[in-house]
Amino acid sequence: MARDLQFPLVRTVGFDGALVTFADRMSENANRAALAFRSEVDHLQWDEVTESSASLGSTFVRFDTQRVSHQQMLEKLQHLIGQKDWYNTPLPSGRKLWRVPTVYGTDLAPQLDDAAAAAGLTPEEAIRRLGQSRVRVLTIGFAPGQPYLGPLGPEFNIPRLPSLTPMVPEGALVLAISQFVLFSGPTPTGWRHVGQTAFRCFRPERADTFPLRPGDELVFTPVSREELQHIRANNTDNTGGATCEEIAP
Template identity: 30%
Template sequence: MRIEALNENSSIVYLGDEISDDVSARVGRALAIVRQSLGPLLTDLVPSYTSLLLYYDPDRIDHEQLHQYLVELLDDDAADLQESVSSALLEVPVYYGEEVALDLQALSEFAGLAPDEVISIHSDSPYRVYAIGFAPGFAYLGKVDQRIAMPRMQKPRLRVPAGSVAIADSQTAVYPAATPGGWRIIGRTPMQMIDWESDSLTQIEVGAEIRFRPIGRQEYLDLGGQLDEDVANEL
């Protein structure tokens, strides 16, 4: 662990040197510990792939005091930091139907696999939340099996529907809201990924794990999922 001051009201804690499940779990655990223990002294917490950025109130604490608190909280708890934020997986239902899987065929051809094989590989293993960013609730998940890893589009779409499940290189993600984006869309979830009541604005924290569960068209609709024609009728 390495702690550095950035300016008079922020410091960064480095918890590893490479992107991995272990480091991501450490970041998630550190996030929970720091939020619980130092929350009133902080104005913001920003977890990333290997670090935790802290913004604090300089009228209540300075860098040296913060540094000492962090050493006591995190260094002595090094073994515990290897644990996941939660032992439970968050299950995300996904409809991989052709109406919503805009790039599934292209990815299948790129990988030399049948669409069903791509779906099976994508939903076979859990994914770790490496970072949250780009847009509120957008969680970067990894790592994708190299057999289905595909570079993002050279020309992004102007609008990716909310709930779209996508792949870019070795990461996968769910678009929590309709935004521009260049990831390869292979399905859609009816699950609401944004949680406006949480600090991270998402139902999952950095370091947690999720698993995608394939569902059929009717279950997708029964769970509140929308198809593109339904979205268009609302506009």
């Protein structure tokens, strides 16, 4: 069973992949380890590695089986694991802090009140706490450029909805299980729609198609409905009024 496994755990995945798993559930230090380990693999520039990525608590490495065997790759990754305490390793440099104007509640994000009640908070207190939360891009997936963000405070460890919302728009900020997801396109969801932004996570018309990177941090700053409408009317660069700065090492 999962609780009997010893982490970090190194396994092969498919024909040409290896997975280094740091925990069997998402936590801040497991995600930190996954991001730091992936960054180190990229920094080492091993000739046999063709691709890497990080998820909530794991690092995936794709490798050239003509250059290295599965066993050799596993041994190489296991050796790297032993070089340091990855759970307490600093996060990679070059990360950015984004501040994203966000309307909480109203008809633009109609499930804020429900989420607040599930968290045992008033809507006003939920907005205050969510608007002050500084969350990390834990991983990107499900849709192009779409971030999973967290962790939020334990009060927001609320379950998904029992049924799907038929559609939320691009830029929707949704909440469940102590995480935000910022939707990169219109989609059905079982997560609660608590905020609305004009931020675009997927910009195929630009060189920086995916503005967010794992390890970046975001604050979803509360604004009024009127402010968001003004941002949308003048959103020529598709940032949705967001500002960003590099996080100091």
